[in-house]
Amino acid sequence: MADIKAPVFPESVADGTIVEWHVTEGQQVNRDDLLAEIETDKVVLEVVAPDDGVLTKIVKQVDDTVLSDELIAQFEAGANAGASAEEAPAVDPDQPAAPVQAKQAADGGEPVQVTDKKGEADHKDQSPAVRKAAKESGVDPKEVEGSGRGGRVTKTDMANPTLKSDSSIKSDSGRPVAESMGERTEKRVPMTRLRKRVAERLLSASQDTAMLTTFNEVNMKPLMDMRAKYKEKFEKRHGVRLGFMSLFVKAATEALKRFPAVNASLDGDDIVYHGFYDIGVAVSSDRGLVVPVLRDTDRMSMADVESTIREFGGKAQQGKLGLEDMTGGTFTISNGGVFGSLMSTPILNPPQTAILGMHAINDRPMAVDGKVEILPMMYLALSYDHRMIDGKEAVQFLVTIKELVEDPAMLLLDL
Numbered sequence: 001m002a003d004i005k006a007p008v009f010p011e012s013v014a015d016g017t018i019v020e021w022h023v024t025e026g027q028q029v030n031r032d033d034l035l036a037e038i039e040t041d042k043v044v045l046e047v048v049a050p051d052d053g054v055l056t057k058i059v060k061q062v063d064d065t066v067l068s069d070e071l072i073a074q075f076e077a078g079a080n081a082g083a084s085a086e087e088a089p090a091v092d093p094d095q096p097a098a099p100v101q102a103k104q105a106a107d108g109g110e111p112v113q114v115t116d117k118k119g120e121a122d123h124k125d126q127s128p129a130v131r132k133a134a135k136e137s138g139v140d141p142k143e144v145e146g147s148g149r150g151g152r153v154t155k156t157d158m159a160n161p162t163l164k165s166d167s168s169i170k171s172d173s174g175r176p177v178a179e180s181m182g183e184r185t186e187k188r189v190p191m192t193r194l195r196k197r198v199a200e201r202l203l204s205a206s207q208d209t210a211m212l213t214t215f216n217e218v219n220m221k222p223l224m225d226m227r228a229k230y231k232e233k234f235e236k237r238h239g240v241r242l243g244f245m246s247l248f249v250k251a252a253t254e255a256l257k258r259f260p261a262v263n264a265s266l267d268g269d270d271i272v273y274h275g276f277y278d279i280g281v282a283v284s285s286d287r288g289l290v291v292p293v294l295r296d297t298d299r300m301s302m303a304d305v306e307s308t309i310r311e312f313g314g315k316a317q318q319g320k321l322g323l324e325d326m327t328g329g330t331f332t333i334s335n336g337g338v339f340g341s342l343m344s345t346p347i348l349n350p351p352q353t354a355i356l357g358m359h360a361i362n363d364r365p366m367a368v369d370g371k372v373e374i375l376p377m378m379y380l381a382l383s384y385d386h387r388m389i390d391g392k393e394a395v396q397f398l399v400t401i402k403e404l405v406e407d408p409a410m411l412l413l414d415l
Contacts, residue, residue, distance in 0.1 A: 001056065002075045006038055007045050009068035013323075016040040017193055018064050018072065028054050028080060035073065037319075038066060039193050043290075043326065044319045053077040062131065133158035138187040198289055205348045210386040213345040214394050218402045220361050220376045223247060226408055238303035244358075245281065246305040248333060250411055251404035252356060253277045253297045256331060259397045261389050263330050265351040271388060280329035280349065281309055284339075285316040291349060292321055293329040337361065343379045353388050356401070357381035 006016065016038040023035055029049045036047040049055075053076050060072040130153055134141050139158060146153040191199070205211065227242055234242040256263040256277055264273045277298045280291040292312040294305060315321045332349045337360040346357035359379045366375045382398045404410050 002050060002077055003071050004035065004047060004050070004055075004073035004075050006060075006066045006068060006070045006072055007047065009040065013040045013068070015065050015067050016045065018060050018062050018066060019044065021058060021062060023055050025055060025058050028052075038072075043321050043323050045322075047072065050075065051077040054080065063135075130154065130158055135190075138189045201350065202347050205350050209348055209350065211348055211383055212386045212391070212394070213381050213383040214391070214398055215343070215382075216380050216398045216402050218378050218380055218405050219366070220244075220378050220405070222406055223408055224361075224376060234303070238307070240303060240307045240310060242302070243306055243309075245309055245333070245335065246302040247405060247408060247411075248356075248358060248401070249279055249281070249294065249297055249300075249305050250302060251401045252279060252331060252333060254404060254411060255397050255400040257298070258400060259393050261393055262354045262384065262397050264353055264388065265330065266353060266385070266388060267351065274330045276330070278328050278330050280326075280332040280352075281312065282332060282334035283313055283316045285319070290316050290321055290326060291329065291332060292316070292325045293327070332356070333358065337378065343381065345381055346383045348383055348385060354382060354384040354394070354397075356398075357383070 009016065017040075018036060019039045020037045021035070022037075023029055023033070029035065029052070031049055031051050033049045034046055035049055035055065038045045038047065055073055056076050057074040058072075059074065060066050060070075066072055130141055133139070141153045141158065144153050144158065223244060227244070231242045234240075260273050261271075263277065264271050266272070276296055278293050278295050279297050280293045282289055282291050292315070294300065294308055297305065300308070312321065312325065315325065329349070329352060332346075332352060332355040334346045334355060335358040336344050336346075337358050341359050342362070343359055344357055346355045348355055357380065359381070361376045361378045363374050364377045365372050366377065367373075368375070380398060380401065382394055384394045
């Protein structure tokens with residue numbers, strides 16, 4: 001018998017919450033099969049099977065709080081799931097007690113509860129994944145069209161639910177969260193750990209820093225022309241699309257070299273000047289805003305930047321970002337323009353002292369050499385901690401980015 005324990009959390013993570021068990025007690029698994037997911041205030045960590053065998057006992061249930069390296073289950077290596085395990089009683093904590101027995105479904109092992117009345121099915125047992133999705137979204141699985149065998153509702157069904165009845169309330173992700181019961185329906189849904197942590201950090205940044213924002217605008221036509229000319233060759237050679245973010249990352253890296261204070265951080269009463277350039281890129285996911293970090297951007301090519309950002313985006317949507325992906329960072333770039341934002345004041349990501357906000361590209365009439373031209377323009381915003389960065393440095397930093405974006409050849413020529 002072996003112990004299954006929670007991962008060892010970093011010092012900055014106090015505890016976590018079991019959000020899903022992918023297996024049930026008595027179920028046979030293979031080495032490295034996913035057993036459970038633990039959500040911390042930063043990432044979701046996976047617990048996998050150490051060997052082929054059987055999960056004999058689940059010690060920590062869904063929504064239980066666990067500490068670093070704490071026992072969450074027991075496992076027997078080399079064992080086979082016998083008939084006794086298959087017929088063990090299944091207890092659903094969300095259902096009232098009733099005399100039931102559990103049987104394994106023929107198509108994959110999810111237990112189905114059966115009443116002792118005439119042997120007919122009373123209801124299909126919801127998996128931990130379905131119960132967790134229901135709690136977070138507010139969608140009642142009973143109202144969702146199930147795609148599983150016998151009409152069972154799966155985790156995929158809960159992610160993109162097709163309701164049996166109309167729904168009038170939408171969550172912040174646009175998904176229905178409650179069946180329509182009239183014009184004044186409301187639903188109370190608790191925040192996830194990650195959402196709570198984001199809220200705490202944003203509130204702390206606004207209260208504990210002397211945050212100020214400076215704005216500028218950039219003509220995107222030169223960059224758009226360059227992209228249109230070389231995007232096919234770029235994708236053919238590097239296997240990744242040429243976007244705008246890579247050039248902004250490279251431009252920000254050059255500007256950070258010229259203005260070291262913007263690349264510094266505060267540690268108590270000390271100013272820490274970093275001799276490296278680790279730029280965080282804010283990414284939206286179903287669990288909230290996350291900021292994975294591009295390491296040593298001064299050594300990365302534009303293709304490296306694009307492929308790494310694409311990889312981070314995929315991990316964020318799948319909840320696969322690790323702590324090492326989001327640890328550190330000396331500067332952050334947030335692109336609200338992908339959602340249509342015209343202008344905003346981004347909030348600092350402490351202990352960093354500055355963050356760059358990109359916005360939507362819109363055609364606007366601009367005065368050029370005494371004539372009016374229609375140009376694709378973008379507003380840029382730099383929020384910074386005025387305790388450490390003077391207004392002059394902040395403005396010059398933003399102007400440097402503007403100049404490099406409007407004339408990309410300057411980056412190649414190191415001007």
